[in-house]
Amino acid sequence: xxxxxxxxxxxxxxxxxxxxxxxxxxxxxxxxxxxxxxxxxxxxxxxxxxxxxxxxxxxxxxxxxxxxxxxxxxxxxxxxxxxxxxxxxxxxxxxxxxxxxxxxxxxxxxxxxxxxxxxxxxxxxxxxxxxxxxxxxxxxxxxxxxxxxxxxxxxxxxxxxxxxxxxxxxxxxxxxxxxxxxxxxxxxxxxxxxxxxxxxxxxxxxxxxxxxxxxxxxxxxxxxxxxxxxxxxxxxxxxxxxxxxxxxxxxxxxxxxxxxxxxxxxxxxxxxx
Numbered sequence: 001x002x003x004x005x006x007x008x009x010x011x012x013x014x015x016x017x018x019x020x021x022x023x024x025x026x027x028x029x030x031x032x033x034x035x036x037x038x039x040x041x042x043x044x045x046x047x048x049x050x051x052x053x054x055x056x057x058x059x060x061x062x063x064x065x066x067x068x069x070x071x072x073x074x075x076x077x078x079x080x081x082x083x084x085x086x087x088x089x090x091x092x093x094x095x096x097x098x099x100x101x102x103x104x105x106x107x108x109x110x111x112x113x114x115x116x117x118x119x120x121x122x123x124x125x126x127x128x129x130x131x132x133x134x135x136x137x138x139x140x141x142x143x144x145x146x147x148x149x150x151x152x153x154x155x156x157x158x159x160x161x162x163x164x165x166x167x168x169x170x171x172x173x174x175x176x177x178x179x180x181x182x183x184x185x186x187x188x189x190x191x192x193x194x195x196x197x198x199x200x201x202x203x204x205x206x207x208x209x210x211x212x213x214x215x216x217x218x219x220x221x222x223x224x225x226x227x228x229x230x231x232x233x234x235x236x237x238x239x240x241x242x243x244x245x246x247x248x249x250x251x252x253x254x255x256x257x258x259x260x261x262x263x264x265x266x267x268x269x270x271x272x273x
Contacts, residue, residue: 004114005157009047010060010088012255013229015067016215017186018094019078019247020231021153024184025098026077027237028151034102036145037095038152040135042107044117045092046083054088064088066254074246075254091153092118092128099127104147106131108138136166139174143181150181158187164194168201175207175234182235189228191220202232203267209235210267213244218257228260232267 008014028035049060064082071079081097083089089097092107099105107122108131109115115132122128131138135156143150152174156163167185174183189195202210216228233240244264252262 004053004111005043005090006047006051006053007057008059009043009054009090010049010064010082012059012063012215012217012251013186013188013226014088014090015063015078015255016229016248016251017155017231018082018089018091019075019251020213020244021091021184022078022081022094022098023243023247024151024182024233024237024240025095027240027243028149028182029098029100029103030237030239031149033149034104034147035099036147036150037099037103037105038138038142038145038150039091039095039105039107039155040138040153041155041157042092042109042114042118043090044109044114045090045096045107045121047088047090048086049088050086060088063255072246072250072253074243074250078247091155092122096122096125096128101127103127104129104145106138106142108133108135110134136170139170140177143174144178148180150178152178152181152183154183154185164198165201168198168205171202171207171234172205180235182237183233185232187230187232188226189214189216189220189230190226191223195230198232199267207234211236211241211264212267213248213264215248215251215256215260215262217255217260219259 105128119130212230212232214230218227220227248262252260
């Protein structure tokens with residue numbers, strides 16, 4: 001595997017994913033019982049935006065850099081947790097900032113060097129476990145958690161040609177093991193056909209209570225570009241569907257081209273193709 005997220009940290013897709021992740025976590029942490037969080041593709045946790053990888057692509061200029069100056073109210077929580085002018089916090093750092101005593105975070109990263117970086121970053125933290133392992137395999141190995149309450153982020157790099165199929169299979173196995181878990185799956189939108197196939201496969205699998213939250217940066221006319229992205233959520237916690245639309249609209253307003261769009265939808269057997 002060659003993917004290194006340091007080249008893409010803080011881009012527009014990261015902002016969509018992580019703003020929704022913070023909202024999901026806040027909703028789940030409103031209840032006092034301990035929470036388990038599993039991040040299947042963790043990366044290195046936090047990223048230096050002055051490093052060669054980030055400056056080579058400059059993707060963060062069209063992402064987090066557009067949000068940090070006078071952020072809209074709906075994004076203030078995420079932006080405050082997202083880091084500093086020269087640093088961007090990925091999902092491990094974002095979630096760690098929110099954990100209470102008694103909560104637990106499991107981080108899975110297959111890349112050897114990135115897993116080592118995670119271990120150094122969170123060395124000695126009793127609430128975090130680092131696993132150098134395949135994220136899909138972890139869905140079987142680490143679920144269900146003893147806490148019985150869990151938020152599972154599935155955020156693969158989409159470097160595999162069969163990534164959408166792997167997501168469908170992995171989610172099916174994980175949901176059958178942990179039907180009360182909250183699952184959040186990030187997906188890119190280059191063109192609509194693979195995303196429609198993902199939705200159809202999940203509807204066919206009979207997993208209930210599925211919604212999608214999307215921000216389209218532009219119409220999906222050029223399949224060579226990342227035209228938008230979304231997060232598919234199973235068992236969305238109470239309050240999330242109210243909090244999500246203002247977040248999505250604020251992200252669209254700051255990050256999308258004039259033709260961009262944002263919205264939340266419920267996946268059912270009658271979902272339009």
